[in-house]
Amino acid sequence: MNATAPDPVHAARPVRPALLWPVLAAVVGIALFSVMDALMKRASLIGGVWPALFARSVAGAVVLAPVWRLRGGTWPAPAVLRLHVLRGVLASGMASTFFYGVVIIPLAEGIAISFIAPLIALGLAAVILGEQVRRAAVVAALISLAGVGVIAWGQLGEAAPRPHAALGIASILLSAVLYAWNLIVQRQQAQVASPVEVALSQNVMIALVLGLGAPLAVAGQGLLGFGTALAPDALALLRPAPGAWPDILGAAVLSSTSLMLLSWAYARAEAQWLVPVEYTAFVWSALMGWLWFAEAVTGWTLAGLALILGGVWFGTRTPSPAVADPQAPPG
Template identity: 45%
Template sequence: MPPHRHALLPFAVALAGVGFLSLMDAFMKDAALLIGAYTATLLRAFIGAALIAPIWLARGARMPSRSVWRLHWIRGVVSAFMALTFFFALTRLPLAEAIALSFIAPLIALFLARVLLGEVISRAAIGASGLGFAGTLVIVGGRIGQGQFDSCMALGVASLFLSAVLYAYNFIVIRQQAQVAGPLEIATFHSGIGGLVLLTLAPFLWTPPSADALAPLLAAGALTVAGSLSIAWAYARAEASALVPTEYSGFVWASIFGWLFFREALTWPTLAGTALIVAGCWLAARPARTSAIPAV
């Protein structure tokens, strides 16, 4: 294979992985609208575990140590509620807007890394956060200006922001996990523990699933595994800085799938707000050129 084609392959696989996960979001929105966000999220977790665990076992799985178990449990708890709040938000917001607002998670992660890992916050990160915040105001303000921001949508935005905070903390845990466990092990315990955590809420939130929700749930489970493995494969073969831009293709995918699945129109405030958020993420990802701001 020519060198340039070899270099482009991880980028293409990462792009496909983001597409798989965006399509998964569309199927999950469909399922959540049919049977509720909780039931759909719980079943997706167990379907994902059932699909990935046999692959992990077939590749010579070993049970993790106590310290690794702790990381798996922490991420399982965090990701369980991260997914539940995100998929609930999808039932209240257009798919593209939800994806756009979720892009603030990397910016939140910068500040969590300072608090939890002692990393230094650069001046660029402060400016990036300002752009990200401005972007969210543009998106939400566009809805208010159109008279479409009711209590139902406000609940969706609040749920989305909570999911973004949990996703940001999820970044921190993933960074720790990746140093002590492989992608298949991480994916297996991520889905399995997440499902067990959500199962504790079944007496309060469970609703019997309808037959027409089975197909989108199975599709969502398979796409979750395909997307996660594709991204893990790509990031193992190329630098993260080269692949980060593929994450923002999720907005394009979401816009396409939102229209195809739900006939959701794309608005100019959403486009403008997304541009500001992505610009903030790009600014934060650049190598620091100015002195860092020490924590007080």
């Protein structure tokens, strides 16, 4: 899943010349993330979500570590390190639940459901930052939830519904909650660390979380559904299938490049200018799903997407300062 911040939008405003390069960087970053999502889905279908995500993160860290060091990288200050750790832990849960979900349901549908994250972020801002929840945000959340319901109805109401489709949808909704929390810290992190450091820290943290959590996952993966079969031990869970390596290495390069591009963009432009780019992910994901997995985009998906985006637009017309340009300390 992509890691940008779908914050409130003012898409009707013309893009100022100074914003052209950040917007273009975000466009390319989202496109690369969408292709990465497709590569990770294919790798996960071959050998399981957990080993694919762990190997991608290790590969990304190995590629980025020397680049970070050659560019003068040093151990971050404690406040910056806390941001790296927090966002890395959030990204671990966010990515694993998202990829588990899109293994079950079509890629475009998973991306569409994840677009509900901005409204969840408004609710989290109320809990974490003590902001007042506006009536418009509540109405918008209900509209977007109706959109999720439409997509779910299309999945579960098919003549031959996909096995565990409800679990896949629930997994992506959980990913969206973690993604929303991630929104509150993303721009702040981009302002205190270089793009290379941001990308490196996220890869390192995901690898650490999945590596240290592997023994627990072995015991619980039958319930969680990670992996194509029960692994006999933690090392087996962390070892991808040989046939998945080309996709994993490609995903590592694309993910790291996209993270750097997006971090560079968000350090130079407010999220309200970059967020419309987030929604181009649906087009790329629909294209990748059709080309690689023969996944058709149904009328249910398009209707649900329209409701979700309509709810996001309605709820974020008057943006919350913490979500539009998160400066407050993360919770």
